[in-house]
Amino acid sequence: TQLLEQSPQFLSIQEGENLTVYCNSSSVFSSLQWYRQEPGEGPVLLVTVVTGGEVKKLKRLTFQFGDARKDSSLHITAAQPGDTGLYLCAGARRDDKIIFGKGTRLHILP
Amino acid sequence: NAGVMQNPRHLVRRRGQEARLRCSPMKGHSHVYWYRQLPEEGLKFMVYLQKENIIDESGMPKERFSAEFPKEGPSILRIQQVVRGDSAAYFCASSPLDRPAQRNTIYFGEGSWLTVV
Numbered sequence: 001t002q003l004l005e006q007s008p009q010f011l012s013i014q015e016g017e018n019l020t021v022y023c024n025s026s027s028v029f030s031s032l033q034w035y036r037q038e039p040g041e042g043p044v045l046l047v048t049v050v051t052g053g054e055v056k057k058l059k060r061l062t063f064q065f066g067d068a069r070k071d072s073s074l075h076i077t078a079a080q081p082g083d084t085g086l087y088l089c090a091g092a093r094r095d096d097k098i099i100f101g102k103g104t105r106l107h108i109l110p
Numbered sequence: 111n112a113g114v115m116q117n118p119r120h121l122v123r124r125r126g127q128e129a130r131l132r133c134s135p136m137k138g139h140s141h142v143y144w145y146r147q148l149p150e151e152g153l154k155f156m157v158y159l160q161k162e163n164i165i166d167e168s169g170m171p172k173e174r175f176s177a178e179f180p181k182e183g184p185s186i187l188r189i190q191q192v193v194r195g196d197s198a199a200y201f202c203a204s205s206p207l208d209r210p211a212q213r214n215t216i217y218f219g220e221g222s223w224l225t226v227v
Contacts, residue, residue, distance in 0.1 A: 031215070033215060033216075040223075042114075042219050042220045042221045043153070043201070043218045045217060048215045088152055090153075090216075092215075095166070097155065097158055097166055098143065098203075098216055100145070100154070100155070101152055102152035103151075
């Protein structure tokens with residue numbers, strides 16, 4: 001069974017601080033997605049990374065796909081209360097099955 | 111999330127009843143995934159379907175659960191004789207799988223929250 005491990009599980013920081021969350025696996029994925037989910041809602045796609053070493057930026061969010069396509073990180077600069085939510089990474093296998101990590105629950109304190 | 115429609119959003123069933131959850135994929139999407147999410151947990155894969163075909167149901171419990179995606183109409187996740195442990199959020203997602211650049215990206219609906227009392 002391929003697993004995606006996300007760390008930390010929980011993170012609570014002050015507004016304005018920077019943070020990084022991680023998504024790791026021993027398996028190679030053809031692509032990796034990051035989603036944010038708020039209570040009572042479905043996950044919303046933030047980014048898809050496909051190429052090993054790829055870096056994508058979305059305003060204050062920076063996503064990196066590991067060179068070996070086994071891991072990824074999400075860095076948030078100057079976190080804001082609106083960034084609060086559950087951040088999920090998902091890896092896509094070659095057979096198109098997509099598996100999810102358990103998520104990092106992020107809380108930004110005003 | 112725009113485009114993937116799930117209903118009902120909330121469903122309450124007594125133990126032993128049946129639950130039917132529906133999912134209409136985004137326009138032009140031919141593949142549907144179902145995931146289950148328990149409180150404070152991530153998404154657990156259940157089943158992956160294309161029209162009239164189950165591609166991968168390795169995440170489906172062996173009994174009481176079934177899924178279909180007919181040629182016409184929405185995909186249905188059916189849970190027979192529900193038990194309290196079936197209480198969860200059930201998410202449907204769809205993908206186009208017809209464009210290589212978007213091959214492995216899926217888009218979620220808002221979810222259906224099942225409560226078994």
